[in-house]
Amino acid sequence: MPHLPRRCLPLAVACLLAACGSSPDRPTDPGGIPPEAGAFLDTLDQRTFAFFWERSDPATGLTPDRWPTPSFSSVAAIGFALTAYPVGIEHQYITRAEGAARTLATLQFLWHAPQGPGSAGIAGYQGFFYHFLDMASGLRYRDVELSTVDTALLLAGALFCQQYFDGAGADEAEIRALADSLYRRVNWQWAATRHPPLVAMGWRPEDGWTPLDWNGYNEAMLVYLLGLGSPTFPLDSAAWPAWTSTYTWGSYYGQDHVGFAPLFGHHYSQTWVDFRGIQDAYMRARGIDYFENTRRATLAQRRYAIDNPMGWRGYGESLWGLSASDGPLDTTLAVNGTPRRFFTYAARGASYTEVRDDGTLAPTAAGGSLPFAPEVVLPALLEMRRRYGDRLFGQYGFLDAFNPTYRFATRAQHGVIVADTGWFDTDYLGIDQGPILAMSANYRSDLVWKYMRKSPYLVTGLKRAGFSGGWLTP
Secondary structure: OOOOOOOOOOOOHHHHHHOOOOOOOOOOOOOOOOOOHHHHHHHHHHHHHHHHHHHOOOOOOOOEOEEOOOOOEEHHHHHHHHHHHHHHHHOOOOOHHHHHHHHHHHHHHHHHOOEOOOOOOOOEEOOEEEOEEOOOOOOEOOOOOEEHHHHHHHHHHHHHHHHHOOOOOHHHHHHHHHHHHHHHHOOHHHHOOOOOOOOEOEEEOOOEEOOOEOOOOOOOHHHHHHHHHOOOOOOOOOHHHHHHOOOOEEEEOOEEEEOOOOOHHHHOHHHOOOOOOOEOHHHHHHOOOHHHHHHHHHHHHHHHHHHOOOOOOOOEOOEOOOOEEOOOOOEEEEEOOEEEEEOOOEEOEEOOOOEEOOOOEOHHHHHOOOOOOHHHHHHHHHHHHHHHHHHOEEOOEEOOOEEOOOOOOOOOOOOEEEOOOEEEOOOEEHHHHHHHHHHHHHHHHOHHHHHHOOOHHHHHHHHHOOOEOHHHOO
């Protein structure tokens, strides 16, 4: 990897907020951000980018699901890696030629990876990819499902690169063509044949469709928007209202919003889609947009941590964040005389929809909310690093998760237990590193959002879903 130079950026709060752009919809900081925030974001961006650059296979572009524990490749993590390469170019961590070469190698591998209805020797079917791919071969890992949402996250990264690499050279022209071909190949109509117009979560050659469809508010906004925007196999226009009809609106810690407990469900689609000022029929009736909805979900979760109804160690105004992440162990142990259930990897969250909380905090939960509520996110990220140092903030930025309550002598399935401090993960997860880096880029320069606003496929999908206003209106 090339040397990663340190960028000299303004440290003052005013300069940090100015770097976010001039949108009146973006929240501003009401109480002041510590002066080291700019330097901290530089370090966080640099280290997090290095995860994708150093750990993705330069020949195939396959990105590991986690590291350093040996693992398969996550298709969604590849989408975040594709998004990371232009971020690295803009930060001058790598040259444009280096970023284009890695992007091209990734898209070439994906395009030529075998597709078919068989159960082995293939990477996908009907244009979709299997959830996990073998890191060595790029083929289906064991018996995992064909995943519609993970394919959508991959495609979002490819479409971002299609817009970013707009040069006249042969490599950049091929990037654009391959991204186009990968997107056009996906048969969204096939994925909606079980319970039309809803899209199924997955399919396996051994037994067909998985039991569930995408409904309710969650990370699948991107599935429907990209499916609606397809010029080859578009979803029926009824798909979006059918999906939003399963939303639930509620209030949690004084915040009225559409709820989904783990914060990743609010972050993933919005990594690539700028929802500021644009509304569909559902949000138009509620008088807000999805950007504001995510801000409210973030603030509600922080208030939950301050209230701390389960009495976990460490929770407070600057230490919060529940999402899907690693955890210490699947077990039940007594905490202050009360049996508490702990988990390994789980989708943790707190909302009026559900509460699943075992005291494990995930830095990506706060980091992914940076553009939506910087006045509470930056202090939280700074406090995580200040309080736990190298135990939590290492070679590639934040390790995946930590639990200040879990100090038991019993073993942990993942990570390590530090006496008098708690449990700390020892792995980085690609799907959690991705939102931290991309949302920092959106917060500081609108980087991902401004290029995706140019994507004709995303624009078509948004308009077919009924969105209007804001940047969608000339």
